[in-house]
Amino acid sequence: MRRLAFPLALLLALLPAAAAAQKAVPPELIYQPGQLKPVDSVLAVKVGDKAPDFDLPATDGSRARLADYLGKKNLVISFVPAAWTPVCSGQWPGYNLAKEIFEKHDAALLGVTCDNLPSLNAWIVEMGGVWFKAASDFWPHGGLSARLGVLRPEGVSERALFVIDKAGVIRFIDVHDINARPDLGQLAKALADLK
């Protein structure tokens, strides 16, 4: 991955954003991936499609399965490219602050990365924890990411959001510029639109 110029400076400047409410990932543990191609994959699904089934291991020792949510909860899947990187380390702790927004719309949040489970777990612990379930799409590598069409050639997922309703239908997709955080407001609107 290339070293970066301005965007890295910007991310470095906001590096304190890299942790949860009461704990912070030390800056020296944050890997700087550089400025990346904003999107480097082709979506394999569209709004209105049924979400593909999945069964991933989660850091809390449980499994994350689509079937666990069907008929019970709306589901937001937040794919972030990699643990121990700057934007990802701010995005998920930001969701800690927004828990009520998900609850208000009867939605569960599932965080997914293509990191292996121990690495994903260590990162989350370092961030002080997250309220939502975090699952690993490491093996078969990027299986879910690939089925959705958000697996990049370098083996990480895009920074992407999928909103899946209780019937298992994809209602919102945001494959975001990997270098930037998605606006929480757009996600909140997508959740409000589920009604």
Add this chain to the structure above:
Amino acid sequence: MKPLAEGQAFPDLAFKGPISDAEAKELGVAPGKPFAFKDIKAQAVILVVFSMYCPFCQRDAPELAKMHQIIKDRGLSGKVKLVGLGAGNSAFEVNVFREKFALRLPLIPDQDFSVYKALGQVGTPYYYVLARSGPGFTVVEGHLGCVSSAEAFLNQALAKAGIGGK
């Protein structure tokens, strides 16, 4: 990038907002419009650069609320303004931060980082203490990181800005 230095004139920036009518009233600027920072009606401004996504800022928020209340309680609201700038935050995200921590001070979104870039791309939270100097403001203090005591920080900021207080 480096923070603006003490003694340096604060850049003549336009703050886009949006800000609420109540916030505009508190700052003494026209409601519903972008405003020039220098138009804030105050002898001193404490500008905190924050992000909703920053855990340090989340930790710091209660002290920010306290500082705002102390300014009110001491009757200093006409002289000193406490203002937050949400670096990279949309209006929605700034509002999440506001509501979560019951903050009543003006919080201004800076979603495209435009103001943030002009302020030296500082780490967050970053406090700029600014004193009125002619038509604009001059930086009299910069502080990176959480404020351990709102009262102690405010007293120091007031002294630096040349404003008498308790």
